[in-house]
Amino acid sequence: MSAESSSTPLQTVHPISFLIIGGGIAGLACALALRRVGHHALVLERHDMKSARGDSGIRLPPNLTKILFHWGLRSALKEKALISHTILFATYESGDYLGSQVWSQDVLKETRGVFMVLKHAELYDILYEAATRAGAQIRHNAEVVEIDASEREVTLASGETVSGDVLVGADGEYGPSRAVVIGKQVRGSPTGLAMYDTLVPGKYVPPHLFKLREQNGVYVAFGDGRAILAYPVGNKEEIAFQFYGPDDGGDGKFGDAPSMPVIDIASKVDPRLQPIVKNARKATRITIRDHNDLEDWVEDDGRLVLIGEAAHPFPPGTIQATAMAVEDGAVLAKLFSHLSEERQIESFLYAFQELRQPRTRSVRASEFGNAFFMAMPACEQSRQRDEGMRMLGEKGLNVLEGGDGEASGAWDEIRTVFGYDCEDEADDWWVQWGLLRERALGRQADGEEDEDGDPAAASSAFDFSAFTVQVSEIATEAVSEHDYDE
Incomplete structure (x- = not known):
């Protein structure tokens, strides 16, 4: 599969509304991903657009750029971003040169992505334009002050209430979404x-x-x-x-x-x-x-799910912080592209959690190690x-x-972290477990009994809120020369 595709992804046959709390990179990427598969997306961002765009640099590793390429954003990125192949190392106090790391073209071809550097504001603009063009609604100066997960609605500072079928908390480690899921504000x-x-x-x-x-x-x-x-x-x-x-x-x-x-x-x-x-x-x-790893990213009594820094706060400035947030949105959308009935929503939310937690915990631990290795x-x-x-x-x-x-x-790290394809993992989950569950439920609806003669057992055996998904982080898909663009 090419790292960039203009083809339309699988479309849901049961569109629902996602209310995304937080309009940073995580929220915009999630909105774009959900619109790509046919769901409705409304993003609520507490800042004005200028503040939300930010004024800093950002690094994009291959596991992130391959997603954006696949979403058709290669040309937009090439206009703004610089492709980087080299890391130069020196000492802080004297500036003595220690050496360099040059990522080979063969290595990057296998990951199906590239290293890029650009301004945070430039990446924000690219995702904002793509998301709105795809039909996402994005509201700035819309600060969420209260979340009622059981009613699937939020209250804004203005007093307005807004609701959706699923609430997505993309408002960072200090936002209200994380506090609702944990049950209190935790500052780490x-x-x-x-x-x-x-x-x-x-x-x-x-x-x-x-x-x-x-x-x-x-x-x-x-x-x-x-x-x-x-x-x-x-x-x-x-x-x-x-x-x-x-x-x-x-x-x-x-x-x-x-x-x-x-x-x-x-x-x-x-x-x-x-x-x-x-x-x-x-x-x-x-x-x-x-921050301690959260056991749950899904609120117990409602349809509120955390993504990005709200789910797994990374050390600031590390290369994978943004990548993990975009991967979250991509996986959530991939799973919900298969939505055909209301009853599947909770199962898909818990499947998202089980798919993403092992990946983000491993990478987050590595990024903390890298930050303290440097300093x-x-x-x-x-x-x-x-x-x-x-x-x-x-x-x-x-x-x-x-x-x-x-x-x-x-x-090894390149193969497991940079070569990982989160959308492929979501597709694999559907083939290995999602379809299996739907077939089991189909048999139950047709009156078919399980091996012990209990027609209800087929359904209860597939409770994804208590299911552990084993994730392989090795990218195995080979690419041809024409799939890679320096």
Whole structure:
């Protein structure tokens, strides 16, 4: 199957209305995915459009870009995004070069996607235009202040009530949807790190980082309890700059107004980066908190399901945070493309939960590890990290592959994380379990008894609210040369 398709996906024969709480990337992607299969989608976003678009950079891994390509958005992305193949590693305090990681074309062909970097606002615009063109309704300045899951309705700050057949909570880790499912507001545990997010005019890139712009590369600097991520965006006219540093005990989240001068927080940085630090716009401070994995993403007494950061908060700025949110919307829509009767709704919601939880828990744990790997305090382990990379870099080898090439752990991660196709997994669930359940219910309706002579047993044996789905994260579908576009 090509990574981009203009064909119409399977359409539901029983359209229902989805009320999506939150109009960020997760909410827009979910609305687009649901409209693609024929359902109605209304998105409620509490911010105005300018605030919702955001003002930062974003990285798109292959498991995300393949979805957007499949949704027919390749051309729109190529107009705005830069394709990136290289990661450059250095030390934070001195700027000493440690080495690089260059993803080979053969590797990316197997994943059926590419690495891309662009502005958050640009991705927002692409999804907003596609979703509205597909027929989704999107309302800004529509803040949800109360959710009644049993009645499937929400109350806005204006006093207006809005209802739907299914409520989708895409309003992040601090939104009301997560609190309703948990039963209370939970803010997570401080990790000791915060991330500061900003953009820098490209003219302030120092000479030793010109290669960053030429190769659309991602620059990573490791420091003592600090780290930097930087990459070109906006047709290389700006640099997305993300600084990880000690948490000063404050609070902050995406959507907050920029408030922190970068020069006040990026202490002890490589002197050659001072032009960036001095000329960066004020940064938005985002607290990095750790949250326990939720047992349930579906509210017990109603049709409210969580997706994206509301279901599984990731460390800010990590590469898979956005990808997991878009995968959620894609899987939810794929499952509901098979909706033919009202009775299936709850089963599909629990199937979504069981499909997505193993995937997101594994990837989320890995992303937390990556964030603290970058900002590791000075110790023997951090010295070994830097020295090991430096030795591989001096040999001209990819520093994340341990010198073992395709046999390395990095290759395994690519196969399992970047090569994963969430829509294929949803299709597999339908073939292996969904159809089986429908056939069992069909036999019951026809009066057919189970092996013990109990006609009701066929139905009760397929209660998906208590069912565990085994998910394979290995992408096995091969692609031909013409399916890949650099």
